[in-house]
Amino acid sequence: MTDDAPAPDLRASDADREQVAEVLREALAEGRLDMEEFQERLDAVYRARTYGELAPLTRDLPASGAAVAPAVSLTKDPVAGGGWAGRIVGGDDSGTSTWAVAVMSGFQRKGRWTAPRRFNAFAFWGGGEIDLREANFADREVVVNAVAIMGGIDVIVPPGVEVVVRGIGVMGGFDHREEGVPPEPGAPRVIVTGFAFWGGVGVQRKLPRAERQRLREERRREKQALKEERRREHLARAEEQRREHLDAAERHRRELEASRRPHDPLNLHDPLDLHGPRKQHERRAEDD
Structure with a gap:
């Protein structure tokens, strides 16, 4: 822990718990934990309220295959889905990738990357995927220019993002189903444009993987x-x-x-009845 890190008794967020849960899932997949240990630690993760409760759960585990054993980070890094202001980097950032080409093959842009102000994609007899669910954005408005010739390109956006589709299709088409969905405050706008000939450009809105995993864990x-x-x-x-x-x-x-008791309406067989006819007869005999 660094000197400027928050104290372990500070409250942890849902994103912090998901970060620790992801390390546990990777450890389970790598065989570092068995299912019983994984379940115990995962239950402890979702019960944890502070950094101090989270830190011991990954102290003996490497993060993402690293050689050193990490403790949970006590610093607040920007997290995908944790607020749009932290994901729109602005400035001179031109993006980590500005184009992709697939000729009788395929391409993917996914995970943590910075979507540029304009991303050009071309697919010929092939397919591509542009996944923006965990991406940062170089500006509040980014353009995805997709050209699909006898192929297909899928654009995946997270909930809350505004989508505008302006592409042209000839014996092909662009997916307009996600247009018109009200955006969240501060969310970026994604403009999908380009050309499709005997092909298609699809637009899908999906939850980020961490959120889907969290919902699955909640359902479980x-x-x-x-x-x-x-x-x-x-x-x-x-x-x-x-x-x-x-x-x-x-x-x-x-x-x-x-x-099973005998029928005795006069109570002749009751030895405790001192006033029955039998006892009276016995008393008269004694008096004589």
Whole structure:
């Protein structure tokens, strides 16, 4: 921990917990953790409230195959999806990649990269994917110029981004389904333009991978909670049925004992009845 890092008792964010969960998932895939250890640590991740609670969970694990064992970062780095202001870099940043070509092949631009103000893509008898879900943006408005000749290009944007489609298709087409969706405040605008001949340019809106993983984990935890609740309900019903069975058995036993007693309306066979006819007869005999 550096001197200027926040104290371990500061509250951790959802993004911090997802960062630690991703390290655990990679450790599981690499065989560094077994499933039981992974489940225990993952449960601890989502229960954690502070940096101090998160740090021990990855202290003995490398991050993304690194040779050194990292602790959770106590500094606040910009995170994809954590606010649009941190993802629009502006200035003189021209982007980490400005073009892509696929001729009878394919290309991908995905992950953490900076989308330039204008990105040119060409696909001939091939296909390409331009994934902006985790990307930074060189400006508040970026242009994706896609040319697809007997091929296809997919543009993937995260929720909240405004999409404008201006391409021309000849025996092909551009996907306009994501147009008209209201943008989030401060979100960038992505303009998809170009030309499609016997091909197509698709536009899809998808959640970032970390968010999808978080939702899957939430659904998994909800299913586990539901299963646990159903198990408790089943045990409670079983216990109630057991008690009802015992009560019914006890009632049956008492009824059976009562049915085995001799019919004695005058209570002649009751040795404790001091006022019955038999006792009165015995007392008269003693008096004589």
